[in-house]
Amino acid sequence: MTHIIFNDKHIDLEEQxxxxxxxxxxxxxxxxxxxxxxxxxxxxxxxxxxxxxxAQEGLKDTLKAQGYFLACSxxxxxxxxxxxxxxxxxxxxxxxxxxxLFAEGVLHLRLKPSEAFDYRxxxxxxxWKDSVLGRNYSLASVVELDDSIALHIRRIPDGVISNWLHxxxxxxxxxxxxxxxxxxxxxxxxxxxxxxxxxxxxxLAPLIGIARDALRQGHEGDIHLLHGARQIDDxxxxxxxxxxxxxxxxxxxxxxxxxxxxxxxxxxKNPLMQQISEVAAEPADWRFYLxxxxxxxxxxxxxxxxxxxxxxxxxxxxFVSANxx
Amino acid sequence: xxxxxxxIGGQVAVDTxxxxxxxxxxxxDRINGFFDGVDMEQQVNKQKGFLTMAxxxxxxxxxxxxxxxxxxxxxxxxxxxxxxxxIELLGNTLQELEVATEDxxxxxxxxxxxxDDILNR
Ligand SMILES: Cc1cc2nc3c(=O)[nH]c(=O)nc-3n(C[C@H](O)[C@H](O)[C@H](O)COP(=O)(O)OP(=O)(O)OC[C@H]3O[C@@H](n4cnc5c(N)ncnc54)[C@H](O)[C@@H]3O)c2cc1C
Ligand code: HEM
Numbered sequence: 001m002t003h004i005i006f007n008d009k010h011i012d013l014e015e016q017x018x019x020x021x022x023x024x025x026x027x028x029x030x031x032x033x034x035x036x037x038x039x040x041x042x043x044x045x046x047x048x049x050x051x052x053x054x055a056q057e058g059l060k061d062t063l064k065a066q067g068y069f070l071a072c073s074x075x076x077x078x079x080x081x082x083x084x085x086x087x088x089x090x091x092x093x094x095x096x097x098x099x100x101l102f103a104e105g106v107l108h109l110r111l112k113p114s115e116a117f118d119y120r121x122x123x124x125x126x127x128w129k130d131s132v133l134g135r136n137y138s139l140a141s142v143v144e145l146d147d148s149i150a151l152h153i154r155r156i157p158d159g160v161i162s163n164w165l166h167x168x169x170x171x172x173x174x175x176x177x178x179x180x181x182x183x184x185x186x187x188x189x190x191x192x193x194x195x196x197x198x199x200x201x202x203x204l205a206p207l208i209g210i211a212r213d214a215l216r217q218g219h220e221g222d223i224h225l226l227h228g229a230r231q232i233d234d235x236x237x238x239x240x241x242x243x244x245x246x247x248x249x250x251x252x253x254x255x256x257x258x259x260x261x262x263x264x265x266x267x268x269k270n271p272l273m274q275q276i277s278e279v280a281a282e283p284a285d286w287r288f289y290l291x292x293x294x295x296x297x298x299x300x301x302x303x304x305x306x307x308x309x310x311x312x313x314x315x316x317x318x319f320v321s322a323n324x325x
Numbered sequence: 326x327x328x329x330x331x332x333i334g335g336q337v338a339v340d341t342x343x344x345x346x347x348x349x350x351x352x353x354d355r356i357n358g359f360f361d362g363v364d365m366e367q368q369v370n371k372q373k374g375f376l377t378m379a380x381x382x383x384x385x386x387x388x389x390x391x392x393x394x395x396x397x398x399x400x401x402x403x404x405x406x407x408x409x410x411x412i413e414l415l416g417n418t419l420q421e422l423e424v425a426t427e428d429x430x431x432x433x434x435x436x437x438x439x440x441d442d443i444l445n446r
Contacts, residue, residue, distance in 0.1 A: 301365060306352050310344060311369050 005048075005081040013075075019044065019055075019082060020071035030071060030084065031132040034320045037073035040181055041126055041134045043090065044071045049080035058181065087131060091176040092117070097148055099171050103236035106202060107153040107166050110141075111177065119143055119180030121209030122289070124317065126178035127151070127161070135161040138206035138291065138317065139180060142213050152205035152236075184289060184317040186213045193313075194221040195287045196280045198272060198300060200228040203292020204237060206317055210289050215248055224279050226254045228272035228296070235267070242266075254279065272296070273303060283309040294318035329381035329431050333424055339376045346418040347372050355410045359398050379415060379436050391442035399445045408443060412436050 003012045004019055006028070013022050020042050023030045032042040037057060046067040055074035056064045068085065094117075098110035119125070121142040128134040141150040156162045169175065184206060195214065197207040204227050211225055229235050234257075241253040245266070255267040256275050263269070270278070280286045283304050290297045290304075297318040305311060334341070347369060351357050360368065378384045395403060412433050419429045 298365075302351060305344075305365065306348055308348075311365065 002076055003079055004076065005079065006083065016075060018072055019074040019076065019080070023071065029132050031134055032072055033135055035072045036320050037070050038318075038320055039126065039134075039136045040070060040178070041136075042071040043068055043085055044074075044082050045069070045085050047081040047083060049076065050078060051080065052076060058183075060179075060181075087128075087176075091128060091178045093174045094149070094177050096169055096171050096173045096175065099169060102152065103233055105155040106234075106236045107155070109137075109151045109153055109165060109169075110148045111151070111175065112148045113177065117143075117149065117177070117180075119149070120185035121213040122185040122206040122291075122315075122317075123180040123182040124206070125149075125151075125180050127165075128176040128178065129161055129164055133160060134178065136319075138182075138202075138209070140205040140209045142209055142216060145212065145216060150205075150209075152202040154202040182317060184210070184291065184315040186210050186217065186219070188217050188219075190287070191218060191220045193285065193287050194224070194280070195219070195289070196224045196226065196276065197289040197291075198226040198228070198276055199290065199292035200272065200296050201234070201292050203290075203297070203317075203319065206291045207289060208237060208241070211244070211251065215251065220250070222250050222252060223248075224252045224254065226256060226272060226275055226279070228256045228292075230257070231259045232257055232263070232267065252279075273300065276300065276304065277307065280304075280309075283307050286313065288314045288316075290314065290316040292317075292319055294320045329428060330377075330383075332428055333380050333419070333432075334422075335382070336377075338422065338424075339373050339380065339382070342376055342418050342422060343369055343372050345421060346376065346414060349414040349418060350411070353410060353414060356407050359401065359403065359407070376415075378439075379432050381431070381435055388439070388442045391439050392445050395443045396445055403444065405440070405444065408436075408440050 001012060001015060003010055006023060011022050011026055020030055020032055030042060033039045046069055051067065051069045052074060055069040059068055092113060092115055094111040094113040097112050098108060100108050102108045119139055121139055124136045124138045126134045127137050137151040137153060139149055140152055153162055153165050155166050197211055199207050207225055211223055214223055225241065227235060235255050245251050245253045253266050254275055256270055256272045257267055260267065260269055286309060288304055288309060290300045297316050301314055301316055304314060351360060374384065378386055415436060416429050416433060419432060
């Protein structure tokens with residue numbers, strides 16, 4: 001058993017207990033969301049002691065060097081002196097310049113960051129409601145093509161942040177955002193490789209960013225984008241994607257809808273997983289981007305791997321939330 | 326004579342074998358239940374640890390690590406038949422990579438030597 005020091009207080013850690021869980025148990029308000037080392041909302045800083053490598057996975061080298069770590073993934077082996085981070089170090093304000101529904105329940109939010117904001121299309125930011133409540137949203141824009149950042153936000157029943165963004169936030173408001181992170185983005189190596197991008201719901205946000213980025217960087221192989229939805233009305237970027245397919249012969253759009261009548265291609269009732277195996281019949285040579293609902297992303301990933309895709313060619317962003325873990 | 330690990334192909338062989346082996350594991354209904362719900366990227370790295378060890382390569386795993394690492398699986402019913410299955414799939418993997426029969430046997434022997442640790446006996 002070891003302990004942490006926080007605000008000059010000594011807090012014991014149980015065996016296998018994380019720093020986050022110990023602090024929450026003591027009643028401290030520590031921002032957190034996914035509790036799975038993904039969202040980076042629970043970032044803290046170590047002043048003294050050794051941070052386990054696992055608690056720094058996915059952090060930028062500059063942050064690692066300053067002792068930043070993720071409290072939800074930190075099970076120290078020896079005493080660790082920790083503090084909450086100065087939020088102004090990590091967050092910056094952005095102004096809402098567009099706030100419109102794409103479709104029932106899907107908000108298109110455009111933000112103008114107050115300072116230079118670098119990212120790769122497909123990465124995600126943390127958007128903060130206040131000092132402790134923050135959530136991840138994927139970047140649907142491309143920094144080289146767009147002068148503001150675009151997010152697609154699905155309304156989640158009883159969801160704190162998504163309903164706040166839908167109902168209370170309006171054009172002209174300011175929100176705090178935190179640096180982009182994540183490994184699900186386009187890399188220019190192997191331009192001839194065929195790519196398949198698949199997602200459900202607002203999993204489309206990072207995917208359209210990645211597809212546009214790939215086209216911008218001169219990708220030569222085919223790019224298939226598959227959007228899985230419950231009904232036709234959920235295909236919130238249908239026209240945009242149809243236009244992209246018309247403009248770029250190598251870009252192919254497939255819409256896979258569970259409930260539909262009188263449909264014509266590219267809309268079909270083919271289940272998403274089946275469509276994937278038809279498009280990428282020999283997945284060994286393909287590159288994959290999978291985003292959206294966590295259980296669906298994880299199933300797609302596993303099935304593709306078993307069918308012969310290489311893990312090094314599968315990029316994914318499951319939209320995990322604390323209750324999935 | 327070179328070591329088993331070198332004969333099999335060292336770290337490169339581990340990197341090549343890991344996906345083939347893990348694909349077999351996930352496709353095998355006798356054992357894939359034990360791998361449900363674990364993060365696949367992390368798993369691939371852990372399987373590299375497993376293969377390095379089984380190929381007689383450099384590793385820092387202790388008998389206690391093996392016990393602790395599989396305790397939760399024993400609680401879920403891990404038994405000899407599952408260890409046999411893993412060793413079988415390991416053998417099939419190495420056959421596909423055209424490793425010599427004697428070397429495959431040596432790998433099976435190494436895996437067998439930790440059986441009691443894996444099963445917490
Ligand atoms: C890497 C990453 C990228 C993400 N990108 C996007 C994005 O581009 N667009 C987007 O809309 N969302 C995205 N999300 C999800 C987002 O971060 C929030 O989880 C989501 O908006 C819900 O937050 P909330 O505060 O409204 O709900 P909460 O108050 O956190 O949750 C309310 C209830 O809804 C449940 N719940 C939470 N999320 C979901 C869900 N997705 N489906 C069903 N039930 C849920 C919770 O378990 C809880 O019971 C992403 C998540 C991650 C980890
Ligand atoms: C045959 C001998 C075996 C050896 C030498 C062995 C070795 C290992 C090693 C080295 C690790 C990685 C530990 C780490 O880096 O954290 C590991 C993890 C694991 N092993 Fe084994 N293993 C064996 C048998 C089995 C069997 C039979 C099963 C189940 C069918 C199994 C299931 C697992 C699982 C699920 C993990 C990951 C646990 C986690 O999620 O942390 N192993 N094993």
